[in-house]
Amino acid sequence: MASIFSKIVNLEIPCHKIAENDNFLAFLDVFPIAPGHTLVIPKKEIDYVFDLDDELYTGLFLFAKSIAPALQKAIPCLRIGVSVIGLEVPHVHIHLLPLNSMADADFGKKLKFSQEELAETAAKIRSCF
Template sequence: MASIFSRIVAGEIPAHKIAETDDYLAFLDVMPTTTGHTLVIPKQEIDYLFALDDDLYTGLMAFAKKIAPAIEKAIPCKRIGVAVIGLEVPHAHVHLIPLNSMADMNFNNKMKPTQEELAQTAEKIRSFL
């Protein structure tokens, strides 16, 4: 069965997309730890980040590096944190999280933004790409 991220890539599930290439996709987390929390994925479904071949891995990180400054400009924060956990969805992904404190990386404290709030956040971030 396809992961939820593969279903987003296929257009079966809507997402608040930030940026997309032929190989990678960045979109907002619907249960973020902070406003602007973005997921960056390879479109190819591979479960574990370190199972990606070198080109796909370095391409994913380079793509994330292009997204982070736009998030930082759109969302007031001290910096963009990066997290790779890999247990919640069997599809390699990187979390880009606007940080003002270490508490912003607490995955046990999730926000529940509305679809309208997510759309506004995505638009604001895209405006800085």
């Protein structure tokens, strides 16, 4: 069965897209722990980050690196944190997190934003490329 992220890649489920190329997609997390919380995924469905071949692995992190400056410009913060946990969705994904303190990296908390607020945030990030 396709993961929710594969359904997003296949346009079966909408997302608030930040950036995309042939192999990777970045979009806002709909259950964010920080404003601007972005997920970066390979379009190819692979469950575990260390199962990625070297080219896809390095490509994924380089793609995430290309997103971080725009994210930090759009959502002013001290750093863009990076987390790869891989337990909630069986599809490799990198969390890019605008951080001002360690408390901002608490995956136990979830923020709520309306679809309109998420769309505005995504547009703001895209405008910073």
